Amino acid sequence: MHVMAGVMVDAHGRVLLAQRPPGKHLAGLWEFPGGKLEEGESPEAGLIRELREELGIDASLAAPLIRIPWRYGDRSLLLDARTIREWQGEPASLEHQALQWCPPAEVDLSILAPADRPILRALQLPERYLMTPADTPPDAFGDWLMRITGAIERGERLILLRLPFWLPERVRELAAALLPVARARGAQLVLSGDVEGALALGRGVGVQLKAQQLKDMGQRPLPFHQWVGASCHFAEELARALLLADFATLSPVAATASHPGAAPMGWTTFAALVDQAAVPVYALGGMTGADLTMARQCGGQGVAGIRGFW
Known part of the structure; x- marks a missing residue:
């Protein structure tokens, strides 16, 4: 019907x-x-x-x-x-x-x-989803506090704090320092896999579930006023995202420096997978702002990216 x-x-x-x-x-x-x-x-x-x-x-x-x-x-x-x-x-x-x-x-x-x-x-949801570079060193707190604040003030509305070299407590400190400007501008901060940190920080902070979390969780990890994303690569993961998340990233669409050995799916496969999905989906992997039109034409919510967005 x-x-x-x-x-x-x-x-x-x-x-x-x-x-x-x-x-x-x-x-x-x-x-x-x-x-x-x-x-x-x-x-x-x-x-x-x-x-x-x-x-x-x-x-x-x-x-x-x-x-x-x-x-x-x-x-x-x-x-x-x-x-x-x-x-x-x-x-x-x-x-x-x-x-x-x-x-x-x-x-x-x-x-x-x-x-x-x-x-x-x-x-x-906005059309752009910014992600911090995974190789950001732990001593770059002040630099990234300024860079993310500037991005929010320029109009970015969804930012993933993906900082694997940092202690979780330090990432939460960064999110807490950013929260006043994020809430004032209507932006959402997202923690990478840290459900407990998002719950502690409250409104304005969500979580991006990793593939293993998506597989293991039985119910939505946050209340509706905190956004949940899901990292997806296959149709089965997109189907799980419907049960747990508000939106998903689907990758890799194009070749990407962060995962040089991964074979890109291309726009045709991206469009076919999005057509089966029941949540908004961002194209991820080798994306820049110039790919937004193609992502929208393929049914996506927009584009997510790392190096091409900072």
């Missing part, structure tokens, strides 16, 4: 949510408005029709946001989300559903229907 979702963003940056009415599957939970396609209907025409019937508006569709394969029990669906920033008319409840406009950063993920949660994350 192909289901369309309209992510309506108003002039204040808020998104419109609709509550599923009593008697329906997942009643009481909130979702992005839309509905299933009719036979022979194109995704664009179907979403425009659904929003006219549900909200009484005529929408102009923008770029695709994310496509989510999902299963509710024995029901399979493809949830196809499109961003909408222009429409005619004032959205109204024509099907007796409650409506609310919400800033995306303030939406509690737990109130959303499960298949709609990755849509919100895709809306919240």
Whole structure:
């Protein structure tokens, strides 16, 4: 079943949510408005029709946001989300559903229907994911405090502190020193594999799960207000990411100096794997900012990188 979702963003940056009415599957939970396609209907025409019937508006569709394969029990669906920033008319409840406009950063993920949660994350996540170089020496604390602060002040919103030569306590100290500017600018810091450190630091600090953690964990390690990433290389790992994480990196897409012996998958394989994934996916491995357009065309959330981003 192909289901369309309209992510309506108003002039204040808020998104419109609709509550599923009593008697329906997942009643009481909130979702992005839309509905299933009719036979022979194109995704664009179907979403425009659904929003006219549900909200009484005529929408102009923008770029695709994310496509989510999902299963509710024995029901399979493809949830196809499109961003909408222009429409005619004032959205109204024509099907007796409650409506609310919400800033995306303030939406509690737990109130959303499960298949709609990755849509919100895709809306919240930036297109660039910066990672610190793994060979950064332990005595570079002050240098990287300044460099990361500068990146946040320039507009970067997602930064992984991957510092394997540092003691975990020292990485946590760096994160704590960065937290005031990160919270003020709406940026998210991410620790590499350090779930305990993220829990101790709280809001604004997440964790990137390593492949072995992804395999061993049985449930999400952090509350919804702290983001969880997953390091993935195969379809099976992307499937596990759905259970534990908000987003994933998929690598290596291209040849990379940090893993010279790894065979790159290329954009065709990246696109095929992303098409099966139910979380936002960043292309990683040999990426620079110039690869963003290709990553988006292949269905990715954006690009993640190390040397090409600092």
